[in-house]
Amino acid sequence: xxxxxxxxxxxxxxxxxxxxxxxxxxxxxxxxxxxxxxxxxxxxxxxxxxxxxxxxxxxxxxxxxxxxxxxxxxxxxxxxxxxxxxxxxxxxxxxxxxxxxxxxxxxxxxxxxxxxxxxxxxxxxxxxxxxxxxxxxxxxxxxxxxxxxxxxxxxxxxxxxxxxxxxxxxxxxxxxxxxxxxxxxxxxxxxxxxxxxxxxxxxxxxxxxxxxxxxxxxxxxxxxxxxxxxxxxxxxxxxxxxxxxxxxxxxxxxxxxxxxxxxxxxxxxxxxxxxxxxxxxxxxxxxxxxxxxxxxxxxxxxxxxxxxxxxxxxxxxxxxxxxxxxxxxxxxxxxxxxxxxxxxxxxxxxxxxxxxxxxxxxxxxxxxxxxxxxxxxxx
Amino acid sequence: xxxxxxxxxxxxxxxxxxxxxxxxxxxxxxxxxxxxxxxxxxxxxxxxxxxxxxxxxxxxxxxxxxxxxxxxxxxxxxxxxxxxxxxxxxxxxxxxxxxxxxxxxxxxxxxxxxxxxxxxxxxxxxxxxxxxxxxxxxxxxxxxxxxxxxxxxxxxxxxxxxxxxxxxxxxxxxxxxxxxxxxxxxxxxxxxxxxxxxxxxxxxxxxxxxxxxxxxxxxxxxxxxxxxxxxxxxxxxxxxxxxxxxxxxxxxxxxxxxxxxxxxxxxxxxxxxxxxxxxxxxxxxxxxxxxxxxxxxxxxxxxxxxxxxxxxxxxxxxxxxxxxxxxxxxxxxxxxxxxxxxxxxxxxxxxxxxxxxxxxxxxxxxxxxxxxxxxxxxxxxxxxxxxxxxxxxxxxxxxxxxxxxxxxxxxxxxxxxxxxxxxxxxxxxxxxxxxxxxxxxxxxxxxxxxxxxxxxxxxxxxxxxxxxxxxxxxxxxxxxxxxxxxxxx
Numbered sequence: 001x002x003x004x005x006x007x008x009x010x011x012x013x014x015x016x017x018x019x020x021x022x023x024x025x026x027x028x029x030x031x032x033x034x035x036x037x038x039x040x041x042x043x044x045x046x047x048x049x050x051x052x053x054x055x056x057x058x059x060x061x062x063x064x065x066x067x068x069x070x071x072x073x074x075x076x077x078x079x080x081x082x083x084x085x086x087x088x089x090x091x092x093x094x095x096x097x098x099x100x101x102x103x104x105x106x107x108x109x110x111x112x113x114x115x116x117x118x119x120x121x122x123x124x125x126x127x128x129x130x131x132x133x134x135x136x137x138x139x140x141x142x143x144x145x146x147x148x149x150x151x152x153x154x155x156x157x158x159x160x161x162x163x164x165x166x167x168x169x170x171x172x173x174x175x176x177x178x179x180x181x182x183x184x185x186x187x188x189x190x191x192x193x194x195x196x197x198x199x200x201x202x203x204x205x206x207x208x209x210x211x212x213x214x215x216x217x218x219x220x221x222x223x224x225x226x227x228x229x230x231x232x233x234x235x236x237x238x239x240x241x242x243x244x245x246x247x248x249x250x251x252x253x254x255x256x257x258x259x260x261x262x263x264x265x266x267x268x269x270x271x272x273x274x275x276x277x278x279x280x281x282x283x284x285x286x287x288x289x290x291x292x293x294x295x296x297x298x299x300x301x302x303x304x305x306x307x308x309x310x311x312x313x314x315x316x317x318x319x320x321x322x323x324x325x326x327x328x329x330x331x332x333x334x335x336x337x338x339x340x341x342x343x344x345x346x347x348x349x350x351x352x353x354x355x356x357x358x359x360x361x362x363x364x365x366x367x368x369x370x371x372x373x374x375x376x377x378x379x
Numbered sequence: 380x381x382x383x384x385x386x387x388x389x390x391x392x393x394x395x396x397x398x399x400x401x402x403x404x405x406x407x408x409x410x411x412x413x414x415x416x417x418x419x420x421x422x423x424x425x426x427x428x429x430x431x432x433x434x435x436x437x438x439x440x441x442x443x444x445x446x447x448x449x450x451x452x453x454x455x456x457x458x459x460x461x462x463x464x465x466x467x468x469x470x471x472x473x474x475x476x477x478x479x480x481x482x483x484x485x486x487x488x489x490x491x492x493x494x495x496x497x498x499x500x501x502x503x504x505x506x507x508x509x510x511x512x513x514x515x516x517x518x519x520x521x522x523x524x525x526x527x528x529x530x531x532x533x534x535x536x537x538x539x540x541x542x543x544x545x546x547x548x549x550x551x552x553x554x555x556x557x558x559x560x561x562x563x564x565x566x567x568x569x570x571x572x573x574x575x576x577x578x579x580x581x582x583x584x585x586x587x588x589x590x591x592x593x594x595x596x597x598x599x600x601x602x603x604x605x606x607x608x609x610x611x612x613x614x615x616x617x618x619x620x621x622x623x624x625x626x627x628x629x630x631x632x633x634x635x636x637x638x639x640x641x642x643x644x645x646x647x648x649x650x651x652x653x654x655x656x657x658x659x660x661x662x663x664x665x666x667x668x669x670x671x672x673x674x675x676x677x678x679x680x681x682x683x684x685x686x687x688x689x690x691x692x693x694x695x696x697x698x699x700x701x702x703x704x705x706x707x708x709x710x711x712x713x714x715x716x717x718x719x720x721x722x723x724x725x726x727x728x729x730x731x732x733x734x735x736x737x738x739x740x741x742x743x744x745x746x747x748x749x750x751x752x753x754x755x756x757x758x759x760x761x762x763x764x765x766x767x768x769x770x771x772x773x774x775x776x777x778x779x780x781x782x783x784x785x786x787x788x789x790x791x792x793x794x795x796x797x798x799x800x801x802x803x804x805x806x807x808x809x810x811x812x813x814x815x816x817x818x819x820x821x822x823x824x825x826x827x828x829x830x831x832x833x834x835x836x837x838x839x840x841x842x843x844x845x846x847x848x849x850x851x852x853x854x855x856x857x858x859x860x861x862x863x864x865x866x867x868x
Contacts (some may be wrong), residue, residue, distance in 0.1 A: 233829070
């Protein structure tokens, strides 16, 4: 079939078509828009990863899906639709988790675009792209930088940002931009509920896991709006286009959008964090006293604004052997190491300067911390 | 049928309940009754419609007399290669209607220039008209017609990296503005009788430890306010130190905002004095009649204060007393509502009306653009107008032909000086901008269209549902820097 016609590429630049490989992460509300935008900008080699299947409730904004597609993989349906509607565009779907792909896979792409609703997944991809960087004599080899364009929406608010791993602020540098969820005190929801929200939280936290009436989990969400997804995906795709063509300087490096009252955008540069866990190359230290328990370290990694980990597991090296101090993610190991949580760092045989390796779902590779047993609880 | 058929049934209604959480069922029903007209199938136009069809507008009608070209298909997701040569209006309306079968689709294969001349009444039946890529002369005429029919007009245009949007609404009134943050309305400075009685019924001195630490902070502030001039006693624990009670900490933290004097905001006072409010007639909008009723409340029963809002913030408390306190506020508020409703009925009768939203001013001519250097984006407004002037003079856009870009720059500059002279303003617009505009060659970049498509759809929903506050009245998006500005023209 003839796939070219006069005027088709008057809007874009033909350079994009053969060379550039783009990875889109997420085929939901943002993902559908991103795929459409990138295809119409003239990108031809696009991969898309999504682990979800289509639910009927998606149809009011995820415009590549129809009622007949309910139950099928989002990535596959989205790819089929785009490939059919935009002849010559080649979207390759991956119905899978991002965690199931290795470095060699991610290294194939020139640009990664994220349309995710999960902060953990964003942090994981960020960690992966930073892991691909090569440093020679402390100098970053710029050919190993894969730009990450990240979009996020919630109701009438959204943001778009451009991350050049190793060069500009990364997701971990700005973790405090994602404020921890408001959690009502357990005693309020159990004993002195006052608001409808308290009752819903009671069901969500205490009753649902016990009774599990329909299977599945209850999520706390602000309804997504088609128009906000369109705006943010469009801004992200424009940035992909700029990075790919150098037609003008990319966004430096964060844009906020809100159209609840009038239309408001605010564009500014978020700063790299000097001691960033992911991109600074500065060893992280954990300061505790030898009388602190292992549980204290775990709690700190979860609760501190700088780390916000989800279920950290800690290993160390003792007498030349690897020793798992605690691991939550594998049940048999969890049971064997549970006792360690109550032990003091001294009893565990940990010394000042000890290296701890922390694994967590928020990062693809474990992070090493130096244990500082000098003083008390100063972090 | 599976044993969980009812779950599917439930899910069928989910797409709608999803939006009801944002704009309520009356908002959704306004949307479902809305009739939207799109003029011209551009990428911007179809993207706007897509974002209106998904949440479920009632119907849309596309007006476009052109045939699909290869170039159109190149940047528009709702045109296909197979349809080159067919009617743009027909093809786009068919592909768009696939998005939501509840939305009725229609099209008219005619040029808007002719429609405006031959059948101006055609537009009368719409709740909103959206015009994209429409030439200035036709726009002015259409704008005037719609203005007189009191139909909102949203004008959108994407030119290279620049997006432009303008809203022309004769009067738009918003009752539910859904503000992000508001100060509470607690009346601690002038407590109403029921609040006094409730607070007096509670005795902090004699209550149990548990009750004491679960007394809402509102009550605590009230109590201490009454005792302010007397000795302030704070409960000590057995060892003589201060008790650690969260509710007392909360009271200290909130005392600043809770004790603001109750007054009528100056903007509201201004509206009270507006002739539309003081001189009601049979044509008056519901907004003004309601406002007048509120004004009369303030002047009489309200003793200079607005009706009570009737809500209180969340605070540490046992459930029972929180609910009691909340109820006290609610009851007072509903009493106020009853009074305002009565006044409303009387007003309606007095002007001879049975049934029952506006903050606006007519669009002034563009001549008041004096602060041309204040914002980069404002410059693009001047440039877009210059481009129109260019089109009027040469019947093509600057930079349209690659080999004429250089000569077009000179021509465009002279168009610009003519325009600025006409407006009587001296603006210092850098050559770089003129070059940039020529470089675009009037291309409609899909992602700029998609950005404006999202933003415009949201504004359309605000206008249709009379909820949230629309932009006033000109919006310019600069995709080069990802910045934007709203200016009032």
